[in-house]
Amino acid sequence: MEEQPAYFVKSVEKAFDVLLAFTPETPRLTVSQVAAGADMTRASARRFLLTLADLGYVRADGPYFELTPRCLDIGRSFLANQTLPGVAESHLKSLAAALNETTSLCILDGPDVVYVACVPSPRLLSVSVRVGTRFPAWATSMGRVLLAALSEPELQEYFDSVQLERFTERSIGSVDQLRAEIDSARAKGWSMVSQELEEGLRGVAVPVRSGRDVVAAVNVSLQTHRAPAESIEKTVLPLLREAALQIGNDYGGRHSGALRSGSRR
Template sequence: MEEQPAYFVKSVEKAFDVLLAFTAASPRLTVSQVAVKADMTRASARRFLLTLTDLGYLRADGPQFELTPRSLDIGQSFLANLTLPRVAEPHLKSLAARLNETTSLCILDGTDVVYVACVPSPRLLSVSISVGTRFPAWATSMGRVLLAALSEPELQAYFDSVHLQRFTERSIGSVDQLRAEIDSARVKGWSMVSQELEEGLRGVAVPVWRGNDVVAAINVSLQTHRAPAEAIEKTVVPLLQDAARQIGNDFGGRQAGLSKAAGQR
């Protein structure tokens, strides 16, 4: 076992072990259960549980203990400054550098996708998109992975209200075609839209999961002559998925099981 530094207070570590024993799957625990989860004796677990109860972080209900709202105080200062764009930015910068292309983070707002973070390509010639830019969700790769995360009633309501138009001759022309693309994005866990919004431009996107919820999509914009469509699944998609996983983890999704794939909904 790695030796701890001289300043290390073992009892603090143990106190957090006890608090972290309580999870969404195990919100109420007995002394014996905490002892097992925190790897300590039953007597030690009891002392920690009673102390944390006296401090207001736990409450006792018969033989069981559970967290109280005061436990939220521990992370409140951090959460107050936690925004998805801020969390995503370093990962988007890393992705842009690796791909040498523009990367973005988008959310669904009504029938549109809205860019909430964007890192331009390191190259001088890049796609010109800024925070606040909006596009019809149906015409973009980001929109299709976000639409794929909707419930069936929500998606049907979207189809009932959407108005399709031809941006290029490659644009989808019917709701049936759109539904097929959205279904494909749900199964694959990613989407690619090629020259449907603008000639010469291809977009690839994957969802950002926070636990079991899709909170955003990340996208890379590629000029068609720089990235053959057949190579994107092997070269670009894995990098996007890795960045999305890191963003979701940093945004609080790790313990809730972010690795759940879109196709398993």
């Protein structure tokens, strides 16, 4: 195990290990379960839990412990200054640099997708979009993954009101075709739209999740002559998914599988 610096207070690390053992999937834990999740002995887990209970951060309910609302105080100041575009910016920059392409973050607003963050390609010739740009959701990869996250009643309401038009010869021409594309995006977890909005332009998008909720979509805009469609799933999609995961994590949706350091104490 890597040696910690002299100032390092191990009891602080252990206390956070105990708090992080509680997840959305396991909100109520016994002492033994906390010990296993925090990688410590049962006796140590019990002492930390009782101390945290005295401080008001956990409460006991029979053999179970659970977090209290006071835990929200730890992150309140940080979260108060965080916006989704602000959280996403550094990840979009890294993705744009890795792919040498334009990257964006979009949300669904009525029938449209709206760009809320955008990092242009490092190349001189790049796709020209800016924050606030709107496109019909049905015609974009971002829109299709966001529509795929809607409930069936919400999606049906969208289908009942959507107005399709031919931007190019490749644009979808019917609601049935659109439903099939949205169903495919839901099943795969990503969407690719090629030259349906503009000739020579291909978009690839994946959802950004905060916990179980889809809060946005991350997109890469590609010129068709630079990125063959058949290679995108191997070359672009893994990086795009990783960026979306990191944005979601930083926005407050970190999953319980986050790595912990250290060994049994």
